[in-house]
Amino acid sequence: xxxxxxVSDLTHVIKxxxxxxxxxxxxxxxxxxxxxxxxxxxxxxxxxxxxESQISCVMFRGQISPLIRPLLKAGAKLVVEGDVTVYVSRGxxxxxxxxxxxxxxxxxFQQFLLLKEKLKExxxxxxxxxxxxxxxPQKIGIVTSPTGAxxxxxxxxxERRYPCVEVILSPSLVQGDLAAESVIRAFRRLQEEPxxxxxxxxxxxxxTEDLWGFNDERLARTIFDSAIPVVxxxxxxxxxxxxDFVADVRAAxxxxxxELTTPDRAELLNALDSTKIYFxxxxxxxxxxxxxxxxxxxxxxxxxxxxxxxxxxxxxxxLEAQLQIQNPKAFLTQGYSITxxxxxxxLSSEELQKGDEIETxxxxxxxxxxxx
Numbered sequence: 562x563x564x565x566x567x568v569s570d571l572t573h574v575i576k577x578x579x580x581x582x583x584x585x586x587x588x589x590x591x592x593x594x595x596x597x598x599x600x601x602x603x604x605x606x607x608x609x610x611x612x613e614s615q616i617s618c619v620m621f622r623g624q625i626s627p628l629i630r631p632l633l634k635a636g637a638k639l640v641v642e643g644d645v646t647v648y649v650s651r652g653x654x655x656x657x658x659x660x661x662x663x664x665x666x667x668x669x670f671q672q673f674l675l676l677k678e679k680l681k682e683x684x685x686x687x688x689x690x691x692x693x694x695x696x697x698p699q700k701i702g703i704v705t706s707p708t709g710a711x712x713x714x715x716x717x718x719x720e721r722r723y724p725c726v727e728v729i730l731s732p733s734l735v736q737g738d739l740a741a742e743s744v745i746r747a748f749r750r751l752q753e754e755p756x757x758x759x760x761x762x763x764x765x766x767x768x769t770e771d772l773w774g775f776n777d778e779r780l781a782r783t784i785f786d787s788a789i790p791v792v793x794x795x796x797x798x799x800x801x802x803x804x805d806f807v808a809d810v811r812a813a814x815x816x817x818x819x820e821l822t823t824p825d826r827a828e829l830l831n832a833l834d835s836t837k838i839y840f841x842x843x844x845x846x847x848x849x850x851x852x853x854x855x856x857x858x859x860x861x862x863x864x865x866x867x868x869x870x871x872x873x874x875x876x877x878x879x880l881e882a883q884l885q886i887q888n889p890k891a892f893l894t895q896g897y898s899i900t901x902x903x904x905x906x907x908l909s910s911e912e913l914q915k916g917d918e919i920e921t922x923x924x925x926x927x928x929x930x931x932x933x
Contacts, residue, residue, distance in 0.1 A: 568652065576647035579654060585645035590616070590656065591664050594637045605633055609641060609656070618643075620658040628675035629661060638664040669769050673776050676803055680778070685785050685807050692790040692809045694822055698758035700727045701822055702751035702789075704744055705763040707732040711815045715763065718819035722826055729754055735764040740774025745783050752789065759822050760787070762804060763794040763815035775802035784808055794818035893924040 566574070579585055592609035599605050603622030608615050618641060625633070632639060643658040662671040680686065701719075705711050707730060719726055733747035734740045744762065751760050762784075764772070774780075775795050781803045784791050793808035794815040805811040812818035893899070899922040900907040907913060913932050921928040 569649070572647060572649050572652045575652075575654075576649060579645050579647055582645075587642065587644060589640050589642050591638070591640045592616075594633070594635055594639060597633060597635050599633070607633070609639070617648075617653060617655040618658050619648075619655055620661070624659050627679055628672070631675070631678065632661055632663060640664045669773060673803070676776060676778055676781075677806065680781055680803065680807065685781065690785070694790050694792070694810060695758045697824060698726055698822060700729060700754070700757050702729045702731060702754060702757050702760040703763060704731050704733050704747045704751065704760065705815070706735050709735070709765060711763050711765050714816050715761070715819040718816050719823060722820065723823035724826070726823055729757065734774075736767065736771050736774065738774075741777035741780045744774065745777075745780055748780075748783060748787075752787065757789055759790045759792060761792045761794055761812075761815075761818045761822065762808070763818060764796065765815065766797040766800060772796055772800060772802055775804040777803070780804065781807045792818045792822060893922065896924075898923050 590609060592611050592615075595608045595610055595615075597605065597607040603625065605620040605622075605625060607618050607620075609618050610616075620633075620641075620643075639661045640663075641656060641658045642660045643656045645654060646657045647654050663674075684690070703712065703715065705715075712730060716728065719728055729751065731747040731751045734743035748760065748762065751757060762775075764775070772795060775793075784804060784807050790810070791808045792810045792812055793802070793804045794812040794817065795802050795804055796814075798813035810821060812821050901920045901922060902913065902917060907919065913919065915932055917932045919930050919932060921930060
């Protein structure tokens with residue numbers, strides 16, 4: 562009875578026992594969120610409950626990142642991680658939460674969804690930012706492992722489809738904790754390559770953990786800031802990473818990326834043959850039209866010349882008739898005559914004197930006379 566504890570003493574003893582128990586530290590607890598309050602200080606207070614029990618939880622603002630905040634809502638079923646502590650002022654045990662995730666999915670997938678939502682809200686996935694791929698690339702950069710089957714498969718596609726393209730390999734790790742940083746360095750090396758048309762980031766299939774390096778936020782922002790079009794070719798068709806959403810084009814597989822970025826040589830040759838045939842037919846058509854035009858022109862010219870000659874002949878006939886009318890010989894046939902003196906016409910008798918020699922012009926001859 563001599564060891565009488567105060568309420569505070571008892572509370573501190575309980576606090577020490579609970580907080581020193583390793584089984585109550587860094588534990589995971591699943592439940593439904595209720596009584597959620599986001600204080601003006603930024604701290605979150607809520608109750609985590611199931612069908613039979615409940616526990617108070619606190620999550621300080623330093624732990625509530627933009628990726629975590631959307632999960633904190635009433636009714637959400639969460640898995641919270643943290644330590645069991647005692648809030649001395651109320652003598653109440655609680656969980657001090659350090660991280661949370663959706664109870665229905667794995668931790669990695671939860672991180673993937675949260676980062677995807679964050680970048681989407683920032684506009685990194687918007688179509689307006691997507692750059693088109695060049696139709697006829699001259700130089701393609703590839704970020705991938707130099708020893709895997711991926712690069713060999715892609716090179717075979719390039720050789721078959723478009724052998725004139727130059728391929729620049731920038732070696733990188735594609736798996737493990739250092740993969741994201743390695744890909745970033747390899748990508749930046751390619752950005753320094755002059756006249757590079759497109760960059761492909763490629764890796765074969767694998768588990769979520771194998772592909773996790775391509776869900777890195779820093780890598781996503783590096784790709785988004787690229788002035789060169791980027792093609793994501795990670796895993797199989799059913800595999801998705803953050804890189805797929807931020808890249809300009811997503812290819813289902815690495816070989817599909819090689820096909821997407823290059824034209825098909827056979828198709829180009831067929832198109833060239835078709836174009837050649839088209840222009841030959843067009844030229845022949847134009848020649849035929851030219852010959853027809855020449856025939857029509859010749860016919861029209863002949864008709865116009867004939868019409869012009871006819872008009873000229875009519876005018877000549879008219880002039881000839883007029884000349885015939887005005888021809889002095891025409892008067893002679895009607896019994897008239899012309900009197901000349903010294904070769905000049907005599908219009909009046911006053912022009913003559915006795916003894917002048919004159920000449921009378923008749924229809925069929927001339928008569929010389931002396932004026933008496």
